[in-house]
Amino acid sequence: MILPDASIGVLGGGQLGRMFTMAARTMGYRVLVLDPDPHSPAGGMADQHIQSDYTDHASLDLLGDACSAVTTEFENVPAMSLTHLSNHCPVRPHPEAIAITQDRIREKTFLQENHLPTASFQPVLGLDDLESAAEKLCFPAILKTAALGYDGKGQVAVADLDAAIAGYRSLGELPCIIEQKVSLALELSVILARSITGRIAVYPPAENIHVGGILDYSIVPARVSAAIAGTVTEMACEIADRMDYCGVLATEFFLTTDGDILINELAPRPHNSGHYTVDACLTSQFEQQVRTLCGLPPGDTELLSPVVMVNLLGDLWQKGAPPWEQVFRHPRTLLHLYGKRHARPGRKMGHYNCLSDDLEGALEMAKTIRTSLEPADLVTQA
Ligand SMILES: Nc1ncnc2c1ncn2[C@@H]1O[C@H](COP(=O)(O)OP(=O)(O)O)[C@@H](O)[C@H]1O
Numbered sequence: 496m497i498l499p500d501a502s503i504g505v506l507g508g509g510q511l512g513r514m515f516t517m518a519a520r521t522m523g524y525r526v527l528v529l530d531p532d533p534h535s536p537a538g539g540m541a542d543q544h545i546q547s548d549y550t551d552h553a554s555l556d557l558l559g560d561a562c563s564a565v566t567t568e569f570e571n572v573p574a575m576s577l578t579h580l581s582n583h584c585p586v587r588p589h590p591e592a593i594a595i596t597q598d599r600i601r602e603k604t605f606l607q608e609n610h611l612p613t614a615s616f617q618p619v620l621g622l623d624d625l626e627s628a629a630e631k632l633c634f635p636a637i638l639k640t641a642a643l644g645y646d647g648k649g650q651v652a653v654a655d656l657d658a659a660i661a662g663y664r665s666l667g668e669l670p671c672i673i674e675q676k677v678s679l680a681l682e683l684s685v686i687l688a689r690s691i692t693g694r695i696a697v698y699p700p701a702e703n704i705h706v707g708g709i710l711d712y713s714i715v716p717a718r719v720s721a722a723i724a725g726t727v728t729e730m731a732c733e734i735a736d737r738m739d740y741c742g743v744l745a746t747e748f749f750l751t752t753d754g755d756i757l758i759n760e761l762a763p764r765p766h767n768s769g770h771y772t773v774d775a776c777l778t779s780q781f782e783q784q785v786r787t788l789c790g791l792p793p794g795d796t797e798l799l800s801p802v803v804m805v806n807l808l809g810d811l812w813q814k815g816a817p818p819w820e821q822v823f824r825h826p827r828t829l830l831h832l833y834g835k836r837h838a839r840p841g842r843k844m845g846h847y848n849c850l851s852d853d854l855e856g857a858l859e860m861a862k863t864i865r866t867s868l869e870p871a872d873l874v875t876q877a
């Protein structure tokens with residue numbers, strides 16, 4: 496076990512790295528963050544910010560030598576960097592698991608090989624593949640780049656083969672998957688922590704509402720039957736077991752209008768839809784990341800209150816900082832801002848968690864606050 500006062504590291508200094516750093520420091524660990532951005536959200540919270548590119552060997556050596564273990568806040572770290580680091584100290588989750596989740600072709604193939612349900616898909620490595628895929632899939636479909644996509648980026652919806660060809664070109668002819676567009680009833684996510692000895696602690700499924708490919712808000716517990724909650728929970732645990740995973744794992748699910756449960760994608764780290772755990776659960780997803788990284792058993796995931804988490808995107812900053820007093824008026828809503836200097840449309844700037852004795856109350860509070868944060872003239876126009 497790696498115990499407090501030891502130094503631990505994280506690759507990436509965004510909001511996930513920042514909340515990891517805060518959890519780790521609260522528990523008494525020293526934290527090193529490696530991120531190229533001099534103003535990264537996590538850098539200022541860390542004991543040491545190594546400002547460097549993710550592929551810089553000298554910086555990776557520095558991090559690996561100073562730390563008892565290293566984790567990552569995002570899946571797009573070059574595999575080479577993780578392998579390089581693992582010559583110095585344990586890297587958790589292990590690089591093979593991260594490699595699966597950083598490439599949609601590998602990820603979906605892994606799920607398929609393990610008989611776990613996904614939307615029908617075909618890998619696309621060239622224009623020829625698109626034509627043969629079109630014979631096997633029904634349109635409409637979605638073309639997604641295999642690597643580096645997030646928040647709906649690197650995706651195009653396509654209605655037929657011609658649109659798919661145009662879409663593939665617009666994505667730079669990069670390796671892609673083309674997958675069936677499914678009719679969504681609901682989206683869910685399950686976040687779990689799996690220890691180095693294989694002990695799993697799972698959070699209750701979150702119900703996620705996306706707008707324009709970006710998570711807008713999450714409702715917990717999800718408004719689904721116990722049977723559905725049980726099935727998605729079992730699937731998430733099975734994935735973690737099959738990968739002999741160590742760390743926090745998020746699994747996104749689609750519930751279709753036909754009643755099918757499909758796995759959408761995996762994230763080898765804490766997840767935006769798990770931010771509710773910080774205020775509404777006994778142990779947060781970030782403390783779980785610290786615990787699993789340090790070889791400790793996972794903490795209790797009990798949900799202490801119904802909760803709605805609302806993302807704050809840069810769009811809200813059009814007229815300057817939103818009127819935060821509208822959030823602070825509510826004693827059971829907790830504001831989290833990531834300390835980003837520049838707000839851009841679609842950029843995740845923060846979130847708030849609304850707690851209430853019942854979900855209806857939490858949802859109403861979430862909506863009232865959101866409206867009160869909209870830039871003034873937009874509200875008047877509405
Ligand atoms: N096959 C699909 N059918 C219907 N909706 C989809 C499909 N794939 C993605 N979406 C929608 O787009 C969102 C983002 O897609 P996702 O594959 O999760 O990419 P990202 O990595 O950007 O989160 C999903 O949460 C869902 O709302």
Ligand SMILES: [Mg+2]
Nearest residue numbers: 646747759760
């Ligand atoms: Mg997603």
